[in-house]
Amino acid sequence: MAEHKKHVVHVMLDTNIVFTPKNMHHFFSRQVGTVIRDFATHTDVAVRWMVPAMVRSERIWQMTGLAVGHLNATRNMQKLFGQIWVENEDAIASAISKTVDEQLRSLSTEIIECNVSLVDWTTLISAAALRLPPFSPGDSEKGFRDAVICETIYQRIKQIPLGDETCIVVSGDHLLRETVGKHLGVTTSVKLVKSLDELRNEINFLASPIDAETAQALSFKAGEVFEKSGLWKIFRDQLIPDFANEFLAAPQDVTDIRLGQSWLSLPVFIQKQGSRLEFASIFTIERTGRTWVRDVPQIPQSSFNDDMQRMAALAGLGASADQDKKKGPEPLSGIAGFIASQTPPPPPHDAGLTLASLADYQQAGRWETVALPELHFSFIWSAEYDSTGRISNPRKDRTVAEPL
Numbered sequence: 001m002a003e004h005k006k007h008v009v010h011v012m013l014d015t016n017i018v019f020t021p022k023n024m025h026h027f028f029s030r031q032v033g034t035v036i037r038d039f040a041t042h043t044d045v046a047v048r049w050m051v052p053a054m055v056r057s058e059r060i061w062q063m064t065g066l067a068v069g070h071l072n073a074t075r076n077m078q079k080l081f082g083q084i085w086v087e088n089e090d091a092i093a094s095a096i097s098k099t100v101d102e103q104l105r106s107l108s109t110e111i112i113e114c115n116v117s118l119v120d121w122t123t124l125i126s127a128a129a130l131r132l133p134p135f136s137p138g139d140s141e142k143g144f145r146d147a148v149i150c151e152t153i154y155q156r157i158k159q160i161p162l163g164d165e166t167c168i169v170v171s172g173d174h175l176l177r178e179t180v181g182k183h184l185g186v187t188t189s190v191k192l193v194k195s196l197d198e199l200r201n202e203i204n205f206l207a208s209p210i211d212a213e214t215a216q217a218l219s220f221k222a223g224e225v226f227e228k229s230g231l232w233k234i235f236r237d238q239l240i241p242d243f244a245n246e247f248l249a250a251p252q253d254v255t256d257i258r259l260g261q262s263w264l265s266l267p268v269f270i271q272k273q274g275s276r277l278e279f280a281s282i283f284t285i286e287r288t289g290r291t292w293v294r295d296v297p298q299i300p301q302s303s304f305n306d307d308m309q310r311m312a313a314l315a316g317l318g319a320s321a322d323q324d325k326k327k328g329p330e331p332l333s334g335i336a337g338f339i340a341s342q343t344p345p346p347p348p349h350d351a352g353l354t355l356a357s358l359a360d361y362q363q364a365g366r367w368e369t370v371a372l373p374e375l376h377f378s379f380i381w382s383a384e385y386d387s388t389g390r391i392s393n394p395r396k397d398r399t400v401a402e403p404l
Helices: 030-039 053-068 071-076 089-106 121-130 144-157 174-184 196-207 212-228 231-237 244-248 304-319 321-327 334-342 355-363
Strands: 007-013 045-052 109-112 166-170 190-193 254-264 268-273 276-294 365-385 391-401
Touching: 007 144, 007 196, 030 045, 030 196, 045 053, 045 144, 045 196, 053 089, 053 109, 053 144, 089 109, 109 144, 121 144, 144 166, 144 174, 166 196, 174 190, 190 196, 212 231, 212 268, 212 276, 212 365, 212 391, 231 276, 231 365, 231 391, 244 254, 254 365, 268 365
Parallel strands: 007 045, 007 166, 045 109, 166 190
Antiparallel strands: 254 276, 268 276, 276 365, 365 391
């Protein structure tokens, strides 16, 4: 049995999602850890958790700040115990960094780096000067770290086969979500959510099956999208270049193949893969051809009396065979005369009987139009589908010719 293919979901977490106040022991909040563990064994989706390197650095800074606040109290403990486990802020940061990396590995979370050579610094600097998202309006100039996080997200998304896989960015910062949304454009392959609850809903939607009643309703919506988008014409125009042999398939005596009427069926729902629905639209084409039908030669028949005379001549010839041997050759009569009399008259268009005219006579006929088997093609295509029931962004997948 073939292994069940899970839909891959890439989840990128912003700092405000993983942050937990007054906790210097854990990188992730308890809620984030619970969500990661809950989806680790999901049967229909494979979730890949990611944290931008800037988020990791921010979180380590937060955890280090909390730990340093306890440093003076820890030093006072030296008078009681005679030793101290940490001496300075650098040692604290180093220990926290090591702990963070161990926690991320235990939850299979990847740190994604920002390749600074790929950043459009001119656009980023201009956005900072003009206080454009993700930079905050006003005098605070907040937003550089968010801008780096955005660049990191863009770079990673370019490596993801969107459509086949889905990316979800989780951030409580509306400016960051706005920036990512404008940069990527409208697509249901990238989701922008602001909380863990919304994240759960999106992942559960991606994993949810489509029941028969919903599939039937989706077929009508899909038909409108398929027609209005013009995608069906792209399929149709590639048929003859890709399936020339199928169009020319016909019996050996049929030529001049012509195409007749064609029609497109309502899309049939095939399957749901994450946020994409797959459909099959059947395209049918009628065909005709021409075949040469030979006429049966009609040899003119003699009158009844002439036929009787010939029969009598044949009977007499048989009865006088011995006498013929004695008498010798007779003038042209008897069997020789009978054979000559049975030669059919030449075709009406030819006054004399020649080999060429006789061949024409034997090949005489007419062209007849015959119906050929219809051709059926399955246009396999997919479209994005969101939790509101909207179908958009149809995409051509493949064409399959049904056997004749």
